Amino acid sequence: MSTTRQEPELRGRKVLLHDMCLRDGMHAKREQIPVEQMVKVATALDEAGVPLIQVTHGAGLGGNSLQHGFALASNEAYLSAVAPKMKQAKVSVLLIPGLGTMRELQSAYDCGARAVTVATHCTEADTSPQHIAYARKLGMDTMGFLMMAHLNDPDGLAKQGKLMEDYGAQTIYVTDSAGYMLPADVRARVAALREVLKPETEIGFHGHHNLGMGIANSIAAIEEGASRIDGSVAGLGAGAGNTPLEAFLAVCDRMGMVTGVDLFKLMDVAEDVIVPMMDHMVRVDRESLTLGYAGVYSTFLLHAKRAAARFGVPAREILVELGRRKMIGGQEDMIEDTAMSMAKERGLLKDVGRKAA
């Protein structure tokens, strides 16, 4: 373990920035980003030199649902509008097996997506072989994404990453979906992956800023060999947002890392384009801090707030209970269910009964 590494070691290191505003940011916007606004954001990111931009419903392909909300447009409509406008950036999509399917991946490819993040919970990589293989067959830049990575130990996570590599993934991500990890947690997991993966397989890190650790964790990941970092400009993403990309870029510049992205342009995108779009200030607040502290999936935040308003149980208590019940990404239905069960225990809600016959 290399806890004593110094700044200069990263000088000259190439890091690929992958922006999440138009995918993870969809969560923070309750999936309500209009097509024109997506085009505006993506064009500005492209102009600033961001090489990879994720565009879809917050839950990715197949995400339009009662479970995850309906976006203003279909994934195909967003992708078809954005992809042709890109001068240098590649457009990526998210696919979570069990929600998205190969049919939807084909359709996204047909609309211009050329990279895909295939995401599973950190212990369930073996639900992804058909999707990873299909993405490779299409010639897409294929990333395997191990979500809620704090719930698997470094060796366990490395085994899961190795499975995804075997299926054909070219990059393996440590994904801190809950914004729970601390730099030592990140280091241990990235190092364990580096140990087992082929040298040509890249490692990525996807952070959430719930404990304010997004940038520090991303740097820790790079120190152990990660070369792709997810973030979002102005942090527009679930929970307290993703690693704020313009701030991370400033740190990269200071440390002499090579990203090919223009800092001042990215700062302008954050200030002039993204911040005015926000429905609420995406920041560390009582509930998003609870996510990071309790290790709960960041996307649960707004759902918990809605359930709190509907059933009269505080959002923080719902989030803590979800953490105790070990609910994972995709189980948004269990937020309403948990809130109802808590409301019943508190005498705020009754079981239904049959009408007297």
Next chain:
Amino acid sequence: MKKIKCALIGSGNIGTDLIYKLKRSAVLEPVWMVGIDAASEGLARARDMGLKTTAEGVDGLLPHVRSDGIQIAFDATSAYVHAENSRKLNELGVMMVDLTPAAIGPLCVPPVNLRQHADKLEMNVNMISCAGQATIPIVHAVSRVQPVDYAEIVASLASKSIGPGTRANLDEFTYTTSDALVRVGGAKRGKALAIINPAEPPMIMRNTINCLTEGEPQQARIIDSVLSMIEEVQKYVPGYQLVNGPVFDGRRVSVFMKVAGLGDYLPTYAGNLDIMTAAACRTAEMFAEEILAGTIQLRATEAA
């Protein structure tokens, strides 16, 4: 009392659990277990439970079908080999209960449409998926009250209860279940989501059913219909329980179910396994009752 003799194809979780269910049946008797790996635990377990076994796949069973009087077979292999298995056995007059997502025969959810299939003397019926068996009765309970524009279900399954076949072929599970929400559940459009949760101790199978009704939901009638449907399912899956709902939000009707298994082969958290095997067993029993009563007679299909 005479029983109808059955063969089980596939010696994984589902096939093994089926042995327990069939052994309890008043009208079915498990006789053969078919696998493809002579060293597999599943075949050894079947032998210990008194079944004849072959590791040569369905071809190893065919020569014994007539002599052992096999009339019903359960296929718990994969969608890819099911069609061939079914063709070979149908030709010998064996009725197939398909537990793979192949769905070449009509889809069957016992409290919704089993009677129709038995009356039509179908030689192959498909059991859809565990999520389908757990959610379609509820969708049907709503759609028999008023039209359902869209049904969406979420199945949360314990990681330990999901075998390698399902994991490697999640898309087939999604497609088959989504399609059945429409064709059997009666919704105009359907979507199925599956989540595999690795929590320890394993979580009990959960299912959330959301229906968007056409027009304002008729709340009292929907509640009555759902509650009586749950009682129907409980006749063959005692651990099928309502946790929350039906709850109404505009046109959205939500029902939150939990399915505890009987703990036959896998522990009780694996309600997904039980609801599938129990539904398959219930289906075979209805055919068996009719065969024993002489009201139906299985016939060999024409060789293609």
